[in-house]
Amino acid sequence: xxxxxxxxxxxxxxxxxxxxxxxxxxxxxxxxxxxxxxxxxxxxxxxxxxxxxxxxxxxxxxxxxxxxxxxxxxxxxxxxxxxxxxxxxxxxxxxxxxxxxxxxxxxxxxxxxxxxxxxxxxxxxxxxxxx
Amino acid sequence: xxxxxxxxxxxxxxxxxxxxxxxxxxxxxxxxxxxxxxxxxxxxxxxxxxxxxxxxxxxxxxxxxxxxxxxxxxxxxxxxxxxxxxxxxxxxxxxxxxxxxxxxxxxxxxxxxxxxxxxxxxxxxxxxxxx
Numbered sequence: 001x002x003x004x005x006x007x008x009x010x011x012x013x014x015x016x017x018x019x020x021x022x023x024x025x026x027x028x029x030x031x032x033x034x035x036x037x038x039x040x041x042x043x044x045x046x047x048x049x050x051x052x053x054x055x056x057x058x059x060x061x062x063x064x065x066x067x068x069x070x071x072x073x074x075x076x077x078x079x080x081x082x083x084x085x086x087x088x089x090x091x092x093x094x095x096x097x098x099x100x101x102x103x104x105x106x107x108x109x110x111x112x113x114x115x116x117x118x119x120x121x122x123x124x125x126x127x128x129x130x131x
Numbered sequence: 132x133x134x135x136x137x138x139x140x141x142x143x144x145x146x147x148x149x150x151x152x153x154x155x156x157x158x159x160x161x162x163x164x165x166x167x168x169x170x171x172x173x174x175x176x177x178x179x180x181x182x183x184x185x186x187x188x189x190x191x192x193x194x195x196x197x198x199x200x201x202x203x204x205x206x207x208x209x210x211x212x213x214x215x216x217x218x219x220x221x222x223x224x225x226x227x228x229x230x231x232x233x234x235x236x237x238x239x240x241x242x243x244x245x246x247x248x249x250x251x252x253x254x255x256x257x258x259x260x261x262x
Contacts, residue, residue: 045204
């Protein structure tokens with residue numbers, strides 16, 4: 001059961017990543033909660049809330065394009081109605097450089113009355129170092 | 132009640148940070164779970180498990196020193212026995228540069244039979260960009 005949820009969440013994430021890498025941020029926005037908090041390496045501080053994330057992502061719409069990407073070694077920890085998905089990520093365009101990332105997504109299951117949907121409440125993207 | 136737990140976790144984190152900034156990684160190791168996963172900007176991939184984190188942190192023991200630090204705008208999201216703490220962080224040595232970080236900690240409460248202690252199951256440190 002737990003493994004199924006883990007696979008479901010990995011699938012959700014991969015579907016959103018696929019859209020992201022074609023310039024479409026809506027995949028992530030559709031599965032982010034109203035109170036989502038967000039970090040990436042380009043921002044001077046944490047973004048708080050879906051409105052702020054929407055404004056930011058809309059400013060990037062159509063600007064991101066990757067020809068390929070890979071989710072590496074995903075791990076899901078289930079804690080009741082919370083799930084912590086972590087993975088390394090690589091993306092590339094043409095024969096150019098590979099970009100390497102660290103990612104943490106925390107998903108929260110909404111109450112049954114609200115459809116028991118899993119929504120992202122925390123996103124943290126950063127560059128992988130070393131090597 | 133939730134607010135109290137949030138304050139408790141912020142206090143736990145600050146106590147560990149205080150030791151970290153004096154070169155002592157044990158504060159974090161003592162509150163990390165056996166299955167902790169860990170990202171920072173210096174590693175080529177995610178670290179998995181307390182043994183791996185211990186080996187890494189022991190290699191850094193005594194090498195980190197900050198004269199001052201500040202936890203900025205901490206946010207705690209409670210999801211049952213999970214708590215997601217996010218904050219920006221600044222540290223400095225002497226009159227030198229300030230280092231600016233993004234941090235996500237996911238804490239998990241252990242079962243009552245194991246003392247109901249809060250332990251870190253996911254740590255993600257990265258550099259703050261922008262500005």
